[in-house]
Amino acid sequence: MKKESILNVMMGDHEKIIAILDGFKKCLTQDRITLQKIFDAFFWELEKHLFTEEKVIFTLYDHEEQKEFYSIIPQLMKEHEKILDELKQLKRKIKLNKECNTEGFMDLFIKHKNFEEESFYPKLDQTLDEKPKEFIINRIKEIKLDNSILKNIKVSCSECGKKLRIFEGYHHLKLDKRWLFCKACYNKIDEKTLKKEALV
Ligand SMILES: [Zn+2]
Ligand SMILES: [Zn+2]
Structure with a gap:
């Protein structure tokens, strides 16, 4: 069996968080209940991740020989705090039905990762x-x-209303991110835009 590393397990966690965030982005213009649901799940998974990390970090204090890590610990904790603050702001925006922007969070999270x-x-x-x-x-x-x-x-196709799973929905590069399409509708749009472009 392959030896596991802390790095590998934690990378797996980071990937999962990014996948949920991508899913959340696809739900940004779905109904509030759907958006709320995926946001809550996202928040909870992220809290679990930060909690785990902090536990890992604190076990280092038990090891005298790990003193070189001591200086990193406050920095990591500060980062976690910033990440949570950013998420709390997003949470407020969702509650008030304001437009959400995930860029700020994504920047912080990528830095952390x-x-x-x-x-x-x-x-x-x-x-x-x-x-x-x-x-x-x-x-x-x-x-x-x-x-x-x-x-x-489940999310719905902006064109035909069909219920989809998140990964079955597509944003179109040339259209507003408000619209999410099923594969069939997405393909039709592509033909139309391509034809239009050929005429110009
Ligand atoms: Zn992490
Ligand atoms: Zn459709």
């Missing part, structure tokens, strides 16, 4: 002994992130 994946977790994997590493990996896996919301939520 890059720092952890490029330096923090690889370093942990390198310096921790097998035993504490295994302990940490098992703990992380106990708090499994769940992105099944992506399969369970």
Whole structure:
């Protein structure tokens, strides 16, 4: 069996969070209930992720020999706080039915992801002994992130109204992101726009 690393498990978590965020973006112009549902799921999974990370980080305090990490800890905690603040703002906007923009959150999250994946977790994997590493990996896996919301939520095609699963909906590059299409409608639009362009 392949040896697991903290980096690999955490990368899996980051991927799941980004997948839910992508799903959330596709729901931005669906009805409020759908949007709320996917946002709540997203928020909860992200909180689980940050909680897990903080637990991992704090176990480092138990290891005298890990002193070099001590300086990173406050920085990571501050980042987590910023991420949560950004999400709370989004939450307020959804509640007030205001237009949501996920760019700010995405920027923060990508920064967080890059720092952890490029330096923090690889370093942990390198310096921790097998035993504490295994302990940490098992703990992380106990708090499994769940992105099944992506399969369970239904959105509707802006053209024909057909109910779709999130990954079956498409945004058109040349049309406002408000519109989400099923594959059939998406293909028809493509033909029309292409024809129009040929005439110009
Ligand atoms: Zn993370
Ligand atoms: Zn359709």
